[in-house]
Amino acid sequence: MKGVILLNGEPYKGEIDDTNALVFCADGAYNWAKGRVRIDENLGDFDSAAEIPFPRPAEIFPSEKNETDGEIALEKMLALAEEKGITRIELYGGGGGREDHFLGNLHLLYRACRAGMPCEMITDSALLSVHTGKFSLKNILGKTVSLLPFGGAAHIINNRGLFYPTDDLTLCYGSCRGISNVGVNENAEIDCDRGVLLVAINKEKDVKNHLFEAAEGDSADSAPV
Amino acid sequence: MKGVILLNGEPYKGEIDDTNALVFCADGAYNWAKGRVRIDENLGDFDSAAEIPFPRPAEIFPSEKNETDGEIALEKMLALAEEKGITRIELYGGGGGREDHFLGNLHLLYRACRAGMPCEMITDSALLSVHTGKFSLKNILGKTVSLLPFGGAAHIINNRGLFYPTDDLTLCYGSCRGISNVGVNENAEIDCDRGVLLVAINKEKDVKNHLFEAAEGDSADSAPV
Incomplete structure (x- = not known):
């Protein structure tokens, strides 16, 4: 199966195929993703979320932490990859607006590459x-x-x-x-x-x-x- | 004085101060910049420009080349820096839309840093x-x-x-x-x-x-x- 991680930032406008996928939603991505794609787990500190998301997060991370919410989601997915049979990961919504977050999200691609996990960020343009x-x-x-x-x-x-x-x-x-x-x-x-x-x-x-x-x-x- | 380089990409919405500045416009940046800021020189291949810009380019670079238009503008400005007394450079309009061009533009910041020239990219958000x-x-x-x-x-x-x-x-x-x-x-x-x-x-x-x-x-x- 594939992993899907929904990232805060510019909402992704295209279709997201959640068939045979484990879908993680990072923090404020819930604002653009809810109702558009099945979400298996919400992760993050939810300082950017307008409401408590569904499904309810198992854990609310502190907003003062060393990792971004996207990073927390990626690390958890990499840790679960073998157990769940995840062979590739797609990241959605990580571009646009805040350049620093976009650049941070590129480091998620690097992290996955170093773990030997094929990973792709899909923005509206690239x-x-x-x-x-x-x-x-x-x-x-x-x-x-x-x-x-x-x-x-x-x-x-x-x-x-x-x-x-x-x-x-x-x-x-x-x-x-x-x-x-x-x-x-x-x-x-x-x-x-x-x-x-x-x-x-x-x-x-x-x-x-x-x-x-x-x-x-x-x-x-x-x-x- | 300062150098100003106008880059293709998402139009910069804010004010651009052209006082005591040498202003270079790279290719399709002309589409968003004309009439908003004084342009001292247009540079590039103009494959992205909707019209021949004013002032008329001294040279039209081939579209098949190793450098981006922004890179051509930066290299020329660095070469002129001592003669013109340029002590810092501002880049406008390099963000948004095409992520690859944005990332390429970050390398212009690096290039300037290596040349000892303070340089800043100013987008609408950062x-x-x-x-x-x-x-x-x-x-x-x-x-x-x-x-x-x-x-x-x-x-x-x-x-x-x-x-x-x-x-x-x-x-x-x-x-x-x-x-x-x-x-x-x-x-x-x-x-x-x-x-x-x-x-x-x-x-x-x-x-x-x-x-x-x-x-x-x-x-x-x-x-x-």
Whole structure:
């Protein structure tokens, strides 16, 4: 089954599939999520919630604590993963508005990656995930795909399925190289042998950008930005 | 004087002071900025601009390039800094919507920090900046102040002016520790002796959070999140 964590922040506008899922709601996410998706457990300090949520939280955490509510939810889900058979986690609603919370939520992706748990944040505009080693990206044809180093420089051996080659490319902090690559296949394979990559796939095809129609191998050593 | 760089993305809604400033506009930022602020130079590939901007760009960069338009603007401004007497740079409009561009824009803050140039991104909800060593934050009383490691773990020796102590605190990737500290003085002094800190100061005072009224020294070893 999959895990779903609903995060406070900009309400997620799309559909959330709760079939065969364990759904945790973190604090004020209840304000946008109630009635839209089944919630199995509410977690947090509820200093951002407008009402006591249902189901009633088993524990109200203190508002003065070291973890964010999203972090509490993720840690509990990781702890339950083996018992519940959770093989991947989706985070919803963590973008928008408060940039610091969005940035904190990216650390949840990193935490899950380090635990070997596939995890994706789904905002209204993008899918965000954190990876090491060899990995694949699905359903990217014609979409903007940005690769960013996360936590230090990242080295990419190569990719298959993106317009701009990334052969032996090191993405460093302080540079925007890696922003706005373009998917030219349905799926891409990326091989990153050093460091950690944050990947953002914009949801919409870029209708202004016809590069995805170009044949592979017909590209320059640069990315459109 | 100061440098101002207008970035594509969510339009900045507030006032922009162009007095004694060199103002660069990056590509599609022209769509939201024209008529609202004096623009000294337009830079970029203008694949996002709805019209040829005024003043007319001295050069149209190719859309297939390694740099973002914001990066081109920042590099040019850093190159001109000594000649023009630019001592700090403000970035406007870089948040919202496309998360990958927002994240790329954070690397502009890092790039400026590495060049020794004070630089701040001003979005509608927060002020973001990147720092190393000892630094101060102004006008933070009652505001949420989040400290995040950027590019690797960051070690804070201590702070003065924030509610939660950060003595000998290492902020690591994969943790949200450092999110949602609170300003208890007008200004804060932070001493970070290892790594780089990304600081987000939320613009509004947190009216739900009365911690800033607490006396210094009366705090627990944790942060409200």
